[in-house]
Amino acid sequence: MHTTTEPVLRVSGLSARIGDLSLVRDVGFEVHRGRTLAVVGESGSGKSITAAAVMGILPPQIKAEGSVFFDGTELLGEPARRRRARGGAEIGYVFQEPMSALHPLLRIGTQMIRPLRHHLGLSRGEARDRALELLEQVGLGGERKVLDAYVHELSGGMRQRVMIAMAISCGPRLLLADEPTTALDPTVQQQILRLLVRLREELDLALVLISHDLGLVARYSDEVLVMYDGRVVEQGLTAQIIEQPAQPYTRALIDAAPRLGRRVDRLPTIDRAVLDQTRAMAGGV
Amino acid sequence: MDLVLDLDGVGKDFSAGPFFARRRTAAVTEVSLRVHAGRTVGLVGESGSGKSTLGRMAVGLLTPDRGRVTVHGQPLSSLTPKKMRPFRRTMQMVFQDSSNSLNPRMTLEDLLVEPFRAQDLHTRAERRHRAAALADEVGLARSGLARLPHEFSGGQRQRISIARALALEPDLLVADEPVSALDVSVQAQILNLFKDIQQARGFAMLFVSHDMAVVEFISDQVAVMRAGSLVEFGSRDEIFDSPREPYTRTLLDAAPSL
Ligand SMILES: Nc1ncnc2c1ncn2[C@@H]1O[C@H](COP(=O)(O)OP(=O)(O)OP(=O)(O)O)[C@@H](O)[C@H]1O
Ligand SMILES: Nc1ncnc2c1ncn2[C@@H]1O[C@H](COP(=O)(O)OP(=O)(O)OP(=O)(O)O)[C@@H](O)[C@H]1O
Ligand SMILES: [Mg+2]
Ligand SMILES: [Mg+2]
Numbered sequence: 001m002h003t004t005t006e007p008v009l010r011v012s013g014l015s016a017r018i019g020d021l022s023l024v025r026d027v028g029f030e031v032h033r034g035r036t037l038a039v040v041g042e043s044g045s046g047k048s049i050t051a052a053a054v055m056g057i058l059p060p061q062i063k064a065e066g067s068v069f070f071d072g073t074e075l076l077g078e079p080a081r082r083r084r085a086r087g088g089a090e091i092g093y094v095f096q097e098p099m100s101a102l103h104p105l106l107r108i109g110t111q112m113i114r115p116l117r118h119h120l121g122l123s124r125g126e127a128r129d130r131a132l133e134l135l136e137q138v139g140l141g142g143e144r145k146v147l148d149a150y151v152h153e154l155s156g157g158m159r160q161r162v163m164i165a166m167a168i169s170c171g172p173r174l175l176l177a178d179e180p181t182t183a184l185d186p187t188v189q190q191q192i193l194r195l196l197v198r199l200r201e202e203l204d205l206a207l208v209l210i211s212h213d214l215g216l217v218a219r220y221s222d223e224v225l226v227m228y229d230g231r232v233v234e235q236g237l238t239a240q241i242i243e244q245p246a247q248p249y250t251r252a253l254i255d256a257a258p259r260l261g262r263r264v265d266r267l268p269t270i271d272r273a274v275l276d277q278t279r280a281m282a283g284g285v
Numbered sequence: 286m287d288l289v290l291d292l293d294g295v296g297k298d299f300s301a302g303p304f305f306a307r308r309r310t311a312a313v314t315e316v317s318l319r320v321h322a323g324r325t326v327g328l329v330g331e332s333g334s335g336k337s338t339l340g341r342m343a344v345g346l347l348t349p350d351r352g353r354v355t356v357h358g359q360p361l362s363s364l365t366p367k368k369m370r371p372f373r374r375t376m377q378m379v380f381q382d383s384s385n386s387l388n389p390r391m392t393l394e395d396l397l398v399e400p401f402r403a404q405d406l407h408t409r410a411e412r413r414h415r416a417a418a419l420a421d422e423v424g425l426a427r428s429g430l431a432r433l434p435h436e437f438s439g440g441q442r443q444r445i446s447i448a449r450a451l452a453l454e455p456d457l458l459v460a461d462e463p464v465s466a467l468d469v470s471v472q473a474q475i476l477n478l479f480k481d482i483q484q485a486r487g488f489a490m491l492f493v494s495h496d497m498a499v500v501e502f503i504s505d506q507v508a509v510m511r512a513g514s515l516v517e518f519g520s521r522d523e524i525f526d527s528p529r530e531p532y533t534r535t536l537l538d539a540a541p542s543l
Contacts, residue, residue, distance in 0.1 A: 043440030043471045059435075096439045096466070099382045139332075145301045153301055156381040156462065157332025157495075179439070182465040183381065185495040186539035188332050212440075212468040213496075215541035242543070256469040258498035260525070260542050266480070267473035267502060 006072075007032050008174050008206040009054070014066035016049050016058065023049050023062065024230045031174065034200055036207040038217040038238060040253065041227030047210045048096055050227075051176045054208075055093050056083035071173065089119040092172035094180045096210075098159040102151040108162055109147035112169065119170045134165040139191050156183035164192060171203055178210045193220050214257045218242045226250050228275075231282040249278040287322035287357075289457050289489035290343055294352035296513075297338050312338045314513040315351060322456070323487035325479075327504030327521070329494065329536060334510040336493045337381055340459040343491055344376040345369065356457055374404050377455040379463040381493070383446035387434040393420065394430040396445055400452040419448040422478060424471055440466040447475060454486060461493045476503055497540040501525050509533050 007030035016024040024046040031037045039047050053064040056075060068075040070091070075083065087093060095101035103111055109131060116127035131147060138161040140146045151159060160183045167175060175196070181189040197220065199205050211217055217224060217238065224241050226234040226249065234247045245251045252270040296315045300307040313335040320326045328336050341347040342354055345361045354361045356376060364372055380386045387396060397416035401407050407415065417427055423444040425437075434442055443466045450458060460479075464472045476499065483490065494500050500507060507524040509517040509532065517530040528534045 041468065043444075043466065043468045044438040045468075048438060097382065097384050099385045149301060153299070155333040155337060159382075161332075179466060183332065183462060183495065185330065185332055186497060186536050186541070189495070189541075190539045212466075212472070213541065214469065215543050218543055219541050253469060254543065256473050257543055258469065258473070258496070258502055260498045260501060260537070260540060262498075263501065263521075266477050269473045269477070270470040 005032060008071055009208075010067070010069040011050075011054065012067045012069075014050065014053060014064065014068065016046070016053055016062050016064045018062050022230060024053070026066075027227075027230075027232055029225050029232070029235060031206040031208055033173075033204045033206050035223065036197075036200065036209055036221040038221035038224045039208065039210045039227065040212060040214065040217055040224060041233070042229070043212075045227040046230040047227055048178055051093070051178055051208070051210060054176060055087050055091065056080070057087065057093075088115050089170045090173055092167035092170070092175040094160075094163050094167045094175070094177040096178040098163040099151065101163060102159065104151055106150075107147065108149050108151065108154075112147070112162075112166055115166070116169055130169070131165075134169055135162070137195055138162075138165045139188055140165075157185070157188060160184060161188075161192065168196075168199060172205065173203070174206045174208070175199075176208045176210075179212070180209070181211075181213075181216070189216075196220075214242070214254060226253070228278050229282060233278060233282055247278065247281075248274045288319055289322050289357060290318075290320040290491065291355040292316055292318045292339070292343060292352070293355065295339070295342055295349040295354055296351035297335075297342060297347060298350050311513050313342070313349075316510075316513075316515050317352075318491075318508055318515065318518070320457070320489040320491055322489050323483060324505045325483065325490040325492050325503050327492050327494065327500035327507040328510065329497065329500055329507065330510030330516075331512070331532075332495075335513045336510055337461050339510070340378060340461050340491060340493055344378045344457065344459050345373070346378065371404070374453045375456045376459075377450040377453060377457070378459040379443075379446050379450045379461060381461040381465075383463075384434065384439065384442040387442060387445060389434055392431050392433060393425065393437075393445060396434070397448055397452065400449055404453060406453075415452070419452055422451075423448045424474055440468065440471065443467065444471075444475065451482065455488055457489050457491075459491045459493075462495070463492070464499065465494070465496070472499070479503065497537055498542070509536070 009031040012028040014027040027050055052058045054068050112131040113127040116122050116130055135146055140161055200207055221238045224238045228249055234250050252274050256268050294315045294317050297313045298309045298311050300309045330336055342349045394416050397419050398412045401412045464475050492503050504521045506520055508515055511532055517533050
């Protein structure tokens with residue numbers, strides 16, 4: 001059983017604040033090797049802030065408290081240099097907005113090759129071959145031009161795939177992917193998720209998948225964490241929660257998901273009353 | 286019904302590759318497509334197939350290398366820069382990487398007031414009033430009006446872009462993956478809002494999305510692109526019930542659903 005082994009990542013009592021404004025409150029979860037934890041929840045509920053806190057890349061004005069325990073080490077409070085070395089090699093991160101993570105004035109190849117040489121000690125030629133191989137894996141293989149391109153010359157979905165290729169390039173043990181497939185058509189999306197599942201198996205990778213796409217979450221995750229207003233509303237096994245959510249918010253979220261074949265005139269939104277109740281339950285005001 | 290957007294055989298080439306070996310390739314080969322007032326055409330297709338490029342040509346942000354873009358009977362190529370400015374107001378676009386199109390030094394309120402200022406519309410008080418109302422409509426708390434773009438979440442920034450595009454009540458809206466960063470409830474709110482405004486004011490919309498369920502909800506007609514060309518076009522029901530192209534069928538089959 002996976003759950004009896006030490007988790008790769010254990011987050012507990014994590015809070016993030018800016019002045020006296022609380023962005024994330026008392027978030028806790030575990031991720032095990034070879035498993036996928038999905039994080040779902042309202043836009044603005046603190047999913048990306050939580051991921052940034054784990055990566056140690058919160059903007060300086062946001063202060064994090066609590067514990068982020070990765071593979072035997074407490075990361076919160078670790079010196080910035082050590083943290084940065086870890087990020088990129090041991091922990092891969094797919095940013096929600098690739099444009100903000102990719103350098104506008106450097107070719108994609110330059111950006112991909114640098115960490116491969118630095119972290120894996122590859123020669124220039126080896127790193128270039130490896131970069132091409134990674135691009136191939138994310139479906140950009142026929143596009144030799146991608147290595148020579150600048151980010152503004154790529155389509156939205158191509159940027160997203162470059163970001164994914166970079167995040168997995170150094171063989172991380174933990175991958176945090178923040179809405180990694182929002183710009184991908186269903187067939188490419190499927191290809192990417194199969195790749196991630198394969199890596200999860202081959203490298204015993206632990207995967208955190210932040211997504212608003214519940215169909216995707218249902219299909220590809222083992223556990224799920226539901227967030228609202230900076231807090232965890234519900235967490236547990238995905239199959240169980242999708243089948244029988246305990247919280248009205250989760251239930252409402254599942255009901256609001258647009259489904260193929262349901263040709264309605266208006267889409268259901270979540271009731272004010274459910275939102276107020278959820279906030280009160282989670283301990284907010 | 287009024288024809289608003291008429292794309293007639295439009296195409297666009299880009300050159301790419303290293304400096305000495307640059308090659309020109311067609312991002313959009315030759316596409317013809319029409320969108321009428323009060324109607325939405327959903328545009329789906331492979332990543333890199335030219336959807337965003339086509340959308341940018343439709344609102345005059347990119348000049349086609351072939352063919353002609355006509356909006357409200359006015360060929361865009363015939364508009365001088367001076368005539369283009371007021372015309373711009375009638376055509377708006379929500380960009381796929383919308384966060385990147387927001388000025389990082391402007392507050393939410395500035396960002397929502399700016400479209401009115403640029404077109405010299407309304408008094409200062411009225412602009413601020415409208416900005417607050419727009420924030421409400423897309424579900425952004427008024428307490429955030431003084432915040433800068435980077436102080437919002439990805440989905441919140443996406444809604445800022447939507448509010449800006451709707452501010453000037455365009456006749457043509459090109460929305461490029463406009464709800465891709467929103468949870469299902471906020472997404473539903475925004476899609477319902479698009480429908481309400483369209484019913485009230487009858488704008489024409491070209492809606493690019495990879496989410497087939499969303500496309501099925503919002504579209505009257507659907508266009509499918511692959512490698513720079515339209516491979517299929519039809520009414521929503523035709524495309525979803527009996528797609529002719531194998532590629533369209535693959536898209537529908539691969540879509541994850543609950
Ligand atoms: N620098 C900041 N200053 C103030 N508030 C911030 C800052 N950064 C983020 N926030 C707020 O923190 C909350 C959580 O943001 P976060 O980016 O984690 O949301 P999210 O769950 O990832 O949402 P989305 O699904 O829209 O990406 C949001 O309400 C956002 O407005
Ligand atoms: N400024 C540019 N310079 C060079 N090539 C470009 C430029 N803009 C787009 N391209 C190329 O044109 C093709 C079509 O890009 P486009 O952004 O229109 O695709 P898309 O259908 O919107 O894809 P996605 O679904 O991934 O967003 C891609 O191969 C892209 O690399
Ligand atoms: Mg986010
Ligand atoms: Mg695009």
